[in-house]
Amino acid sequence: MQDKYYELTITLDEQFVDLIADFILNIHDEGVELGEEKIVIRSESDLTPVKEALVSLSDTLGENIKMDFTLEEKENIDWIKTYQESIQPIEAGKFYIFPSWYEEKENRINIKIDPALAFGSGHHATTFSCLEAISTYVKPKDRVIDVGCGSGILGLAAKKLGATVELCDTDPLSVESCKENFSLNEEQYDELWEGSIDKASGTYDVVIANIIADVLRFIAKDLKAAVKEDGYLILSGILDKKEALVKESFTDLTLERRTLKDEWVTLVYKKETAHG
Numbered sequence: 293m294q295d296k297y298y299e300l301t302i303t304l305d306e307q308f309v310d311l312i313a314d315f316i317l318n319i320h321d322e323g324v325e326l327g328e329e330k331i332v333i334r335s336e337s338d339l340t341p342v343k344e345a346l347v348s349l350s351d352t353l354g355e356n357i358k359m360d361f362t363l364e365e366k367e368n369i370d371w372i373k374t375y376q377e378s379i380q381p382i383e384a385g386k387f388y389i390f391p392s393w394y395e396e397k398e399n400r401i402n403i404k405i406d407p408a409l410a411f412g413s414g415h416h417a418t419t420f421s422c423l424e425a426i427s428t429y430v431k432p433k434d435r436v437i438d439v440g441c442g443s444g445i446l447g448l449a450a451k452k453l454g455a456t457v458e459l460c461d462t463d464p465l466s467v468e469s470c471k472e473n474f475s476l477n478e479e480q481y482d483e484l485w486e487g488s489i490d491k492a493s494g495t496y497d498v499v500i501a502n503i504i505a506d507v508l509r510f511i512a513k514d515l516k517a518a519v520k521e522d523g524y525l526i527l528s529g530i531l532d533k534k535e536a537l538v539k540e541s542f543t544d545l546t547l548e549r550r551t552l553k554d555e556w557v558t559l560v561y562k563k564e565t566a567h568g
C-alpha cells in the first residue's frame with residue numbers, strides 16, 4: 293500500500309452526473325463514487341491525466357455542462373493497523389490481557405485474547421472487576437466455574453492461577469470463542485458446555501457469574517447451591533440502580549466485598565459454614 297492516494301472531485305449539475313461518469317469509465321478503469329452533484333475518483337496513480345481529459349471535455353461543452361475540479365493528494369490509512377492500535381492491552385489484578393499482536397509482559401500473569409464476537413476482552417468494567425476479584429479469591433487447586441463465560445477470559449484467569457475450571461454459556465458463539473481462547477493460551481478446561489449453571493454437578497470453591505442483574509436473580513438459587521461451604525460467589529454485570537434488587541436474592545450469603553467501576557457493581561459473597 294502506498295503512503296498517498298489521489299482524489300479527484302468533479303462538481304456539476306445533478307442531471308449530468310451519470311453522463312459524465314460514463315465518459316470517465318471509458319478513460320479510467322477504477323471505480324467512481326457518484327454523489328448528488330459530484331463524482332469522486334480515488335486512485336493510488338496520479339489522476340492528472342484524467343483531470344486534463346475532463347477539463348478538455350468541459351472546454352468543448354462550454355456553458356452547456358459546467359464542471360469544477362479539485363484534485364488532492366491524501367494520506368492513505370492502513371485500516372488494519374489503525375484497528376489494531378485501537379485495541380490496547382490492559383492490566384487488571386494480577387493479569388495482563390493482551391491481543392496476539394502484542395508481546396507478553398514480564399512479572400504478570402499473561403492472558404492472550406483476540407477481539408471477537410464473544411464478550412470479554414477485559415476492557416469492560418464488569419470483566420475488569422471480576423479479574424481483580426479472581427486475583428484475590430481464587431487459589432491453586434480450587435474448583436472454579438465461570439457461568440456466562442463469553443470469551444472465557446475469567447475461566448482462563450482462574451486456570452492460570454492453578455484452579456481446575458469449568459465454563460458454560462447459553463450462547464453457542466461464546467462456547468466456540470472460549471475453546472479458541474483456551475487453545476490460544478495453551479490451557480485446558482475441565483468441562484465446557486452450552487447452557488447454564490443448572491447443568492453443573494457438585495459444588496465449587498469459587499462460582500463466577502458476570503451476567504446481567506435480571507439473569508443473576510433468575511438463576512440465584514442454582515448459583516448459591518453451587519458454592520461450597522467457605523467458598524465464594526463473584527457476581528458482576530449489575531448496574532448500580534439494580535444492585536439493591538440483586539442483593540435481595542443473596543441475603544443468605546455474607547457480602548465480603550463490593551466494588552463500583554463506572555456504573556457497574558461487582559459483589560463477592562461468601563457461603564459461611566453451616567453450624568449445628
Ligand SMILES: C[S@@+](CC[C@H](N)C(=O)[O-])C[C@H]1O[C@@H](n2cnc3c(N)ncnc32)[C@H](O)[C@@H]1O
Pocket residue numbers: 411412413414418419422439440441442443444445446460461462463466487488489502503504507511529
Ligand atoms: C457480560 S458477558 C460476560 C463474559 C465474560 N465472562 C466476561 O466477564 O467478560 C455475559 C455472558 O453471559 C451469557 N449468558 C446470558 N445468560 C446466561 C445464562 N442464563 N447462563 C449462562 N450464560 C448466560 C451471555 O451469552 C454472555 O456471553
